[in-house]
Amino acid sequence: MEIRQLKYFIALAEELHFRRAAARLSMSQPPLSSAIKQIEEELGTQLFERNTKMVSLTSAGTAFYPEALKVLAQLEQACAMTRDVGAGKRGQLRIGFVGGMLLRGIPEAISRYEYETTDVSVSLREMSSAEQLYAITHGRLAAGFLHAGVVPAGMETLVLRKELFVACLPATHARAGQRELNLQHIAHEDMILFARDASPSYYDSVIALCAAAGFSPRVRHEVTHWLTALVLIARGGGVAVVPDAFIHAGLQGVRYVALKGSTSQSVAYFVWRRDSTEPVLLEFVAHMRSWSKSNLATPPDGIPASGKLATLPKTPRVHRTP
Amino acid sequence: MEIRQLKYFIALAEELHFRRAAARLSMSQPPLSSAIKQIEEELGTQLFERNTKMVSLTSAGTAFYPEALKVLAQLEQACAMTRDVGAGKRGQLRIGFVGGMLLRGIPEAISRYEYETTDVSVSLREMSSAEQLYAITHGRLAAGFLHAGVVPAGMETLVLRKELFVACLPATHARAGQRELNLQHIAHEDMILFARDASPSYYDSVIALCAAAGFSPRVRHEVTHWLTALVLIARGGGVAVVPDAFIHAGLQGVRYVALKGSTSQSVAYFVWRRDSTEPVLLEFVAHMRSWSKSNLATPPDGIPASGKLATLPKTPRVHRTP
DNA sequence: TAAAAATACTCCATAGGTATTTTAT
DNA sequence: ATAAAATACCTATGGAGTATTTTTA
Numbered sequence: 001m002e003i004r005q006l007k008y009f010i011a012l013a014e015e016l017h018f019r020r021a022a023a024r025l026s027m028s029q030p031p032l033s034s035a036i037k038q039i040e041e042e043l044g045t046q047l048f049e050r051n052t053k054m055v056s057l058t059s060a061g062t063a064f065y066p067e068a069l070k071v072l073a074q075l076e077q078a079c080a081m082t083r084d085v086g087a088g089k090r091g092q093l094r095i096g097f098v099g100g101m102l103l104r105g106i107p108e109a110i111s112r113y114e115y116e117t118t119d120v121s122v123s124l125r126e127m128s129s130a131e132q133l134y135a136i137t138h139g140r141l142a143a144g145f146l147h148a149g150v151v152p153a154g155m156e157t158l159v160l161r162k163e164l165f166v167a168c169l170p171a172t173h174a175r176a177g178q179r180e181l182n183l184q185h186i187a188h189e190d191m192i193l194f195a196r197d198a199s200p201s202y203y204d205s206v207i208a209l210c211a212a213a214g215f216s217p218r219v220r221h222e223v224t225h226w227l228t229a230l231v232l233i234a235r236g237g238g239v240a241v242v243p244d245a246f247i248h249a250g251l252q253g254v255r256y257v258a259l260k261g262s263t264s265q266s267v268a269y270f271v272w273r274r275d276s277t278e279p280v281l282l283e284f285v286a287h288m289r290s291w292s293k294s295n296l297a298t299p300p301d302g303i304p305a306s307g308k309l310a311t312l313p314k315t316p317r318v319h320r321t322p
Numbered sequence: 323m324e325i326r327q328l329k330y331f332i333a334l335a336e337e338l339h340f341r342r343a344a345a346r347l348s349m350s351q352p353p354l355s356s357a358i359k360q361i362e363e364e365l366g367t368q369l370f371e372r373n374t375k376m377v378s379l380t381s382a383g384t385a386f387y388p389e390a391l392k393v394l395a396q397l398e399q400a401c402a403m404t405r406d407v408g409a410g411k412r413g414q415l416r417i418g419f420v421g422g423m424l425l426r427g428i429p430e431a432i433s434r435y436e437y438e439t440t441d442v443s444v445s446l447r448e449m450s451s452a453e454q455l456y457a458i459t460h461g462r463l464a465a466g467f468l469h470a471g472v473v474p475a476g477m478e479t480l481v482l483r484k485e486l487f488v489a490c491l492p493a494t495h496a497r498a499g500q501r502e503l504n505l506q507h508i509a510h511e512d513m514i515l516f517a518r519d520a521s522p523s524y525y526d527s528v529i530a531l532c533a534a535a536g537f538s539p540r541v542r543h544e545v546t547h548w549l550t551a552l553v554l555i556a557r558g559g560g561v562a563v564v565p566d567a568f569i570h571a572g573l574q575g576v577r578y579v580a581l582k583g584s585t586s587q588s589v590a591y592f593v594w595r596r597d598s599t600e601p602v603l604l605e606f607v608a609h610m611r612s613w614s615k616s617n618l619a620t621p622p623d624g625i626p627a628s629g630k631l632a633t634l635p636k637t638p639r640v641h642r643t644p
Numbered sequence: 645t646a647a648a649a650a651t652a653c654t655c656c657a658t659a660g661g662t663a664t665t666t667t668a669t
Numbered sequence: 670a671t672a673a674a675a676t677a678c679c680t681a682t683g684g685a686g687t688a689t690t691t692t693t694a
Contacts, residue, residue, distance in 0.1 A: 027659090055673095060601070063407040
C-alpha cells in the first residue's frame with residue numbers, strides 16, 4: 001500500500017465517481033480503475049460497489065476511509081514538523097551562561113527569540129565560562145554566553161559587548177561620589193575578586209589592571225557569583241573592579257566610579273561550535289548576530305552608546321543611586 | 323512522500339549504514355543513496371549526517387523517525403482492520419427477531435457467534451415478522467428471525483425449524499393431562515390469538531386449523547406477545563394453539579397437548595436480502611446455516627429429534643409441569 | 645589504504661495515457 | 670440510447686541494478 005493509492009482511494013470515496021475522481025487527481029479514468037482494483041486486491045476485499053451507473057462504498061470501504069485520512073494527515077504533519085526542525089524553527093537549545101550575562105540584556109534577547117519562533121524552547125543553564133566551553137566541546141551545550149579566556153579551536157565566537165572596567169565601592173566610601181578615580185587610590189583597600197577557577201579572564205584582567213597601576217591587590221574575599229561580590233561591597237566588605245555592565249545590577253548601597261585612563265576591556269562573547277549543523281542553533285546564531293549588531297549601536301535600557309563620561313566610550317553612563 | 327520512502331528512511335535510521343540498510347530492504351546500496359537524497363530534498367533538510375565512515379541522524383532525522391514509525395503502524399492497522407471488515411470478521415449487525423425466537427435457541431446461537439468472532443457485535447431488536455421484512459428491504463436491518471408469511475422477492479431464507487402446533491391449556495383444564503386431543507374438543511372454548519397484524523402467518527395457520535376441524539374459533543383475546551398469551555391462559559383466560567416450541571417457555575400453570583392428526587407446521591425462518599454483499603452478514607449466514615443443520619438434527623435442550631409422540635415427529639416431547 | 649557512500653549509466657517494471665468495449669439504466 | 674466503468678494496449682517515467690569513482694578515517 002502506497003500513499004499514492006490512499007489518495008486515489010480517498011478521491012474516489014469522496015467523489016463516488018471514477019471520472020470526477022480521476023479529474024481531481026489530474027489523471028485519466030482507466031488507470032484509476034485499475035489502481036482501485038489493485039488496492040482491493042491488496043486488501044482482499046471490495047472497497048466499492050459499482051456498476052456503470054453508480055459507485056458506492058462497501059462497509060470495508062466505509063471503514064477504511066477515515067483511517068486513510070488519518071494516515072495522510074499524520075504523514076503530512078510528520079513532514080511539516082520535520083521541515084520545521086530542519087529549518088531551525090522547532091526544537092530545543094541548551095545554552096550556557098555566566099551569571100553576569102543577566103546584566104547584559106541576554107535574557108531579553110532570548111525571550112524575544114522564543115517569542116518569534118514559537119516552537120523553539122531555549123533551556124538556559126548557569127555555568128562558568130570554562131565549564132561552558134567544555135560542555136560545548138562535548139555536545140552537552142549547543143552554545144554559551146561567556147567571557148572567553150582561551151577559546152578552543154573549532155569554536156566560533158560573536159562579540160556581544162566590550163566593556164570597560166569600573167571601580168565598585170560601597171555607597172559610604174569616600175570616593176563613591178567621584179566621577180573617576182585612579183586605581184592607585186584604592187590600592188590599599190580590601191579587594192574582592194571572582195575566583196580564578198570561575199572566571200580566569202576576569203581574574204587575570206583585574207590582576208593586570210592592578211599591576212599596571214603599580215600594585216598587587218590585597219585580596220580580601222574570593223567569590224564565585226557577581227551578586228555575592230556586590231552584596232559584600234554594599235556591606236562594606238571591600239571594593240572591586242568590575243565590568244561596567246554591573247551598573248545594571250540595581251543593587252542598593254554600591255557606587256560605580258570610572259577608572260581614569262583605563263582602556264582594558266571585558267569582552268562578552270557568544271560561543272558555539274563552528275562545525276555545528278544544528279539548524280535551530282544556526283537560527284539562534286543568526287538572531288544573536290542581528291541582536292548584537294543593534295545592541296552595540298544601542299546598549300540595553302535605552303542608554304545611549306556614548307555616555308557623558310569621555311573615559312567610557314560605547315558604554316552606559318554611570319548611574320548614581322540618589 | 324511515499325510509504326516506500328518511509329521504509330527506506332526507517333531502515334537507514336535503524337542501521338545507520340547504507341549497505342546494511344539496503345540489504346535489509348533487499349536492494350542494492352546506490353538506489354538507497356539516491357532515494358534518501360530524494361527524501362531529503364522533499365523535506366528540504368538533511369536527515370542524515372554522513373561521510374564514508376559514519377552515518378548519523380540529524381536532529382530533523384531524529385524528529386522524523388518516530389513519526390515515520392507511527393505512520394507505518396497506523397497504515398498497517400488500517401489495512402488489517404479493513405481486511406477484517408471485508409472478511410466479515412469485524413463490524414456490526416442489526417438483526418430483527420420475533421419474541422418467540424427466544425424459545426428456539428436463537429440467543430444461544432448468536433452468543434456463540436459473537437464469542438467466535440470477537441470483533442462483530444450483533445444488535446438484536448424485537449419486531450414483528452412484517453416489520454422485519456420491511457426493515458430488511460429498506461436496509462435498516464441486515465437480517466431477521468421471523469415466521470415468514472409472504473416473503474418478498476429478493477429475500478433469501480433459511481428454514482431453522484418446522485414445528486407442529488399444539489394446544490395450550492390451563493393446568494386446571496380437564497384435558498390438560500391428555501396425551502393428545504382433537505381440535506374439536508376445544509372448539510367451544512375461548513380462544514386466544516396473536517393479532518393478525520403482529521403475525522399473519524400464525525393467525526392464518528390457526529384459523530385454517532380450526533376450519534379444517536370444522537369450526538371457527540371464538541376469539542376471546544387478541545395479544546401481540548407470546549408471553550401475554552401464556553399468562554392469560556395460566557390465569558384461565560382461555561386456550562390457544564401454539565407452535566410446540568412454546569413448551570420451552572417454562573411458564574407455570576399451562577399444559578401442552580398434541581393435536582391429533584394435525585400436520586400443519588409453524589416454520590421459523592432466518593431471512594436476509596439475497597443481493598447483500600455485506601461480509602459480516604454473509605459470515606453470519608454461514609454460521610446460521612451450520613447451526614440450523616446441527617440444530618435440526620439435535621433440537622435445543624438436548625431433546626432428541628424424534629420424540630415419543632408419533633404425531634410430533636422431529637419435535638420435542640411434550641413436557642408436563644409436575 | 646580500505647571501506648563506504650556517491651556518481652554514472654543502463655534497464656525494465658509499472659504508472660499512466662489512448663482507444664475501445666461492455667454494461668446498466 | 671447513453672453515460673460510465675472496464676478492458677486492451679501502448680508509452681515513458683523513474684525505481685532499481687551494475688560498474689565505477691570519490692572520500693575520509
